[in-house]
Amino acid sequence: MIDEARRRAYLGAMQVVSWLPRVALPFAAPSRPELLEPLEPLEPQVPPAPVRPGVELKIVPEAPPRPRPVERAKIEIPRPAARVEAPAAASEGAVEPVAPKAAPLPPPRFALQLLRAGRCALLVELPTGEPFQSRDPGYLLLRDLLRAAGLADSPRPLGEPVRWPLLRGGNLDQGPQAAREYVQTFVAARLEEEGDCACLWLVGLPALRFAAALEADAFNRELQVEGLPPVWALPGLETLMEEPARKAELWRAMRQVRVRWISANE
Structure with a gap:
């Protein structure tokens, strides 16, 4: 986890104005209550249709559009560099290098x-x-x-x-x-x-x-x-x-x- 100052710096770099975490974050500032209220659906403005004489029009209200889920921006947290592991020991089946044979001694006379x-x-x-x-x-x-x-x-x-x-x-x-x-x-x-x-x-x-x-x-x-x-x-x-x-x-x-x-x- 990162502190609030670094978190806001990341969001500002990604041009994220507001966002809502899934869980409570440590070291985070309290959320503003107005951001938690559901958004009111906007009623589309439909131009009135011409009315013919003798025809009664019934206006069926359209269903309010479902709000699209807001995609939360993914924040990549830098991870520490992976530690380089030492090379694994040779397996049991590995063939050990054979030491060169010593040169034969000169023959006595x-x-x-x-x-x-x-x-x-x-x-x-x-x-x-x-x-x-x-x-x-x-x-x-x-x-x-x-x-x-x-x-x-x-x-x-x-x-x-x-x-x-x-x-x-x-x-x-x-x-x-x-x-x-x-x-x-x-x-x-x-x-x-x-x-x-x-x-x-x-x-x-x-x-x-x-x-x-x-x-x-x-x-x-x-x-x-x-x-x-x-x-x-x-x-x-x-x-x-x-x-x-x-x-x-x-x-x-x-x-x-x-x-x-x-x-x-x-």
């Missing part, structure tokens, strides 16, 4: 050789990527380690070396996870064919990472890995040649572990 010496198997990192030759410094060091451990110093290879990546180019996933699954499957299959194995040496960081998911902090320790015999982790042959001080630490660890395969040989 390594070469491993699986060997057998007595009751032990050895997964050894190949420093040059090629099978051991009889005069290779790394192979001579490996033979010294086997003699110190009380094992045969001429290990025999179990299958071909594992070189990663397997393929060059192409869209095949050859990341770290694929390499780990491949090495673990290869080692498990070869050890199952060989039968009794008292211990598995993992020589070098790639052997630890891709055969047992271990890191360098596991060096010189005996560990239990699911799906494998007891594991003994050793630094790589090149590391031992470059850092001779690490051989003493390795020898102390070997004295505690060698009981496993020596007792198995008896």
Whole structure:
């Protein structure tokens, strides 16, 4: 509702002189009584018809015209601007955007050789990527380690070396996870064919990472890995040649572990 001053301003703009509301309006001035009285019908002025002699005329009064209903002017009251609703939440059936897949990791590069010496198997990192030759410094060091451990110093290879990546180019996933699954499957299959194995040496960081998911902090320790015999982790042959001080630490660890395969040989 609006006050009387604004109401009269609206009516004046529409050239409405008088009007009658249907209901009592708040803040409105009292109506004038004369506006509420019904209007008197106007009698039309009819010119008298010529009268013929001897004819009696009867004048029938016409019915007063019915007053036309006064149309009330429509006043549009300005409404407050509609509030903009926030967009509705997505329906349950809406498809959520799929996050883009992360780019595959680059394939690692390594070469491993699986060997057998007595009751032990050895997964050894190949420093040059090629099978051991009889005069290779790394192979001579490996033979010294086997003699110190009380094992045969001429290990025999179990299958071909594992070189990663397997393929060059192409869209095949050859990341770290694929390499780990491949090495673990290869080692498990070869050890199952060989039968009794008292211990598995993992020589070098790639052997630890891709055969047992271990890191360098596991060096010189005996560990239990699911799906494998007891594991003994050793630094790589090149590391031992470059850092001779690490051989003493390795020898102390070997004295505690060698009981496993020596007792198995008896």
